[in-house]
Amino acid sequence: MSGFPSRTRYANLTDQELNMVFSTGHWERPDMGFEERLEACQELEMRLADRDGTIPRTVIGEDMPNRAYGYQQGGIIALNAHMLQDGAFKPAYDEQRMAQADPIPVLAPNWMIYDTVCHEHQHCVQHDEGRSQGSAYIEPSSEYSLYRIQPCEREAFEAGERGTSRALADVRKVTGVKDPNQEDYYAVNSTYTYKDALRQAQEHYQDPDIQQAVDTVVNDYRDGVSRSYQTSGERAVAQVLDSQMAQGREQGNEAQYQPGARQTVDDAIPLWEDEPSSGRDNSSLTWERPRENDRHQGMGM
Numbered sequence: 001m002s003g004f005p006s007r008t009r010y011a012n013l014t015d016q017e018l019n020m021v022f023s024t025g026h027w028e029r030p031d032m033g034f035e036e037r038l039e040a041c042q043e044l045e046m047r048l049a050d051r052d053g054t055i056p057r058t059v060i061g062e063d064m065p066n067r068a069y070g071y072q073q074g075g076i077i078a079l080n081a082h083m084l085q086d087g088a089f090k091p092a093y094d095e096q097r098m099a100q101a102d103p104i105p106v107l108a109p110n111w112m113i114y115d116t117v118c119h120e121h122q123h124c125v126q127h128d129e130g131r132s133q134g135s136a137y138i139e140p141s142s143e144y145s146l147y148r149i150q151p152c153e154r155e156a157f158e159a160g161e162r163g164t165s166r167a168l169a170d171v172r173k174v175t176g177v178k179d180p181n182q183e184d185y186y187a188v189n190s191t192y193t194y195k196d197a198l199r200q201a202q203e204h205y206q207d208p209d210i211q212q213a214v215d216t217v218v219n220d221y222r223d224g225v226s227r228s229y230q231t232s233g234e235r236a237v238a239q240v241l242d243s244q245m246a247q248g249r250e251q252g253n254e255a256q257y258q259p260g261a262r263q264t265v266d267d268a269i270p271l272w273e274d275e276p277s278s279g280r281d282n283s284s285l286t287w288e289r290p291r292e293n294d295r296h297q298g299m300g301m
Contacts, residue, residue, distance in 0.1 A: 009036075010043040016174065018043060019167040024180045027110040034061065034085045041084075041117050045077060048121045048163075054128040059117070061085070067104065069112060072120040072127075079116060083109050107188050108181035111164055115185070119160035126152055135245065136221035138214075142240050145204070148197035150214055161189055207233030217241065 010018055020026055021040045042059040049056035057072065061081030064070075067089045070079040082090045087109035090101075106112055126132045133152050140147040147153060164185065171179045201210045213233030220227060221241050229235045 008039045008043040008046070010040055015047065016170045018047070019170040020174055022110050022114045022167060023171045023175070024110055034081070037084050037113070038079075041079060041113060044114070044117050045121055048118065049124070052125050054124050057121075057124055069116040070120055072123040077117065077120040077124070079113060083113060108185035111168070111179070111181055111185040112188065114167055115160040115164040118163035119156045122156040122159035123152060126155070133218055133222050136218045136241060138218070138237075138240055139244060142244055145197040145201040146214055146237060146240060148192070149194060149201060149211055150218055154194060157194065205233045205236045207231055209233060213237055
């Protein structure tokens with residue numbers, strides 16, 4: 001695997017010291033630019049990979065529309081470059097590359113980035129252990145509640161919050177006080193929890209066992225098993241996956257979000273609303289960094 005340095009500028013730090021790099025006081029220092037932040041994320045991924053015995057992925061910054069945090073695919077973990085640079089989402093661009101809306105500040109951007117690296121790393125673990133869902137992945141734009149409770153996302157969200165909570169505990173241990181962005185981080189994570197998604201899905205599909213339905217159908221589709229589904233929940237999940245696959249064949253291009261994508265609930269369009277879901281534009285622009293930062297450009301799988 002190539003594309004990232006075997007040693008970063010943070011290689012000699014202890015795990016606790018690396019976590020302090022993400023603390024609000026350090027993250028917001030003038031000398032912590034895009035390059036330094038991205039490299040801290042790379043060091044975090046390399047340490048997580050070493051801990052879990054997985055292949056370390058290359059961490060890159062990528063221009064992402066709407067409120068997307070990042071995604072994992074193959075040999076990369078991509079993070080929202082605007083969130084890294086400015087701590088904000090930049091929703092959409094026109095053909096002249098002009099923002100069509102004002103930037104949206106991200107609450108606790110340093111800890112949401114830390115969480116996202118841990119979250120996407122867990123998808124790497126799933127892939128390397130042969131547990132990824134492949135084409136049986138429910139995209140957030142298809143139906144957010146089902147996306148949130150599907151096996152791979154359930155596990156990844158837990159990993160993100162667990163890892164970030166440990167880092168926040170380190171900050172408090174070192175400084176003696178809570179990180180200034182700690183409450184905002186937990187507030188973001190409490191806006192739409194697994195329990196919220198499960199309850200919404202149970203009510204909408206009128207199936208108290210919707211979690212089992214999701215797990216059953218996802219595993220069947222991943223393993224190529226064909227069967228007749230009996231419950232309303234199973235049939236609904238199968239319909240979502242069939243619709244995604246049909247749309248993908250029709251468009252002949254990539255889905256709006258890569259498997260393992262993480263976005264906020266604000267931009268998800270529930271399946272039962274009469275609004276079309278938008279496909280991801282293949283011409284989406286790569287975030288341009290200053291020329292002196294070019295060594296992180298072109299990182300691939």
